[in-house]
Amino acid sequence: MPTPDELRAQLPLSALARKTTARARRDIAQILGGEDDRLVVIAGPCSVHDPEAALDYAARLAVLAEETRDRLLMVMRVYVEKPRTRIGWKGLLSDPQLDGTHDLPGGLRLARGLMARIADSGLPVACEFLDPLVPSYLADAVSWGAIGARTVQSQVHRQLTSGLGMPIGFKNTTDGGVADAVDAIVSASGAHVFPGLDGSGRAVVTTTRGNPNGHVVLRGGGDGPNYGREPVAEALARLAEARLPQQLIVDASHGNSNKDHERQPLVITDLARRIAAGERGVAGVMIESFLAPGRQDLPLGRTDRLTYGQSVTDACVDWPTTVDMVRDLADAVTTRREDVFAAG
Numbered sequence: 001m002p003t004p005d006e007l008r009a010q011l012p013l014s015a016l017a018r019k020t021t022a023r024a025r026r027d028i029a030q031i032l033g034g035e036d037d038r039l040v041v042i043a044g045p046c047s048v049h050d051p052e053a054a055l056d057y058a059a060r061l062a063v064l065a066e067e068t069r070d071r072l073l074m075v076m077r078v079y080v081e082k083p084r085t086r087i088g089w090k091g092l093l094s095d096p097q098l099d100g101t102h103d104l105p106g107g108l109r110l111a112r113g114l115m116a117r118i119a120d121s122g123l124p125v126a127c128e129f130l131d132p133l134v135p136s137y138l139a140d141a142v143s144w145g146a147i148g149a150r151t152v153q154s155q156v157h158r159q160l161t162s163g164l165g166m167p168i169g170f171k172n173t174t175d176g177g178v179a180d181a182v183d184a185i186v187s188a189s190g191a192h193v194f195p196g197l198d199g200s201g202r203a204v205v206t207t208t209r210g211n212p213n214g215h216v217v218l219r220g221g222g223d224g225p226n227y228g229r230e231p232v233a234e235a236l237a238r239l240a241e242a243r244l245p246q247q248l249i250v251d252a253s254h255g256n257s258n259k260d261h262e263r264q265p266l267v268i269t270d271l272a273r274r275i276a277a278g279e280r281g282v283a284g285v286m287i288e289s290f291l292a293p294g295r296q297d298l299p300l301g302r303t304d305r306l307t308y309g310q311s312v313t314d315a316c317v318d319w320p321t322t323v324d325m326v327r328d329l330a331d332a333v334t335t336r337r338e339d340v341f342a343a344g
């Protein structure tokens with residue numbers, strides 16, 4: 001493995017990529033704090049398996065981000081690590097050649113290079129942090145991070161995020177429980193001391209000061225969706241009880257769509273209607289979206305059989321549907337602003 005310093009020297013972030021990342025981290029924190037009335041929209045494929053298709057998607061998303069930037073802050077999902085329920089392909093970082101050879105150094109280089117290019121195009125990057133060593137290599141390119149439904153209870157991940165510089169969304173657990181995500185926010189907001197890696201690859205004692213921008217991501221679960229008015233109000237009440245800011249993000253995919261990509265637009269339509277009517281607790285949404293609709297199985301070692309721009313993990317909405325969903329959200333923010341203005 002290269003050391004974090006070596007990888008960063010080989011693939012440095014451009015001045016524009018650094019600026020994009022710093023600005024998006026600040027803007028997301030302000031949206032979550034209620035000082036900016038835009039919505040955060042985190043959109044992109046469930047996983048990146050083909051860097052060319054990811055860059056093709058990023059180029060389109062950058063245009064949509066520019067069109068809606070006065071109402072939305074668009075961030076691209078560049079998910080290179082995948083947590084699996086049992087077994088399966090664990091993402092570009094783990095197996096970049098999609099053939100079971102697990103070229104980890106190559107995967108790290110590909111992942112960092114891709115994130116650096118996307119941030120350099122002015123589009124902020126989002127990812128899930130899974131392996132605790134990986135942020136040393138990638139975190140400077142990331143504007144928003146997730147701790148997933150399968151790791152939100154893990155102390156290792158809570159400690160890790162206590163030292164990261166970007167806002168972190170903690171998903172509710174796969175069974176739908178929100179309490180663990182609230183606990184994770186509190187844990188990650190505190191100072192921790194734990195084993196880590198320095199830039200030269202040495203094991204060191206890591207001391208963190210706490211992450212002030214943790215928040216809940218409602219992704220639905222075993223007991224059904226939780227994007228509706230009532231579950232959102234319940235989650236906000238839990239945050240209030242824990243004396244945390246009452247803002248959260250709703251994931252339109254996963255348990256909120258029962259992994260059926262055709263249900264994601266229904267979730268967004270409902271949220272957009274509520275936001276237009278004045279809803280303030282929902283600070284952002286997540287959409288699993290790619291170029292082609294649905295998903296395909298990944299035949300290891302047979303990339304020639306893959307459909308271009310289609311997910312190899314969870315099903316995604318296609319590009320035209322994404323555009324409609326994003327414009328609906330932007331219109332909802334416009335309506336909410338007009339109503340605030342009319343109310344004086």
Ligand SMILES: O=C[C@H](O)[C@H](O)COP(=O)(O)O
Binds near residue numbers: 082083085086088313
């Ligand atoms: O978001 C992606 C998946 O839902 C998650 O990685 C679990 O995938 P699996 O249940 O197909 O393993």
Ligand SMILES: C=C(OP(=O)(O)O)C(=O)O
Binds near residue numbers: 083219
């Ligand atoms: C794995 C993901 O989500 P969750 O942790 O909610 O299953 C994801 O967003 O890719």
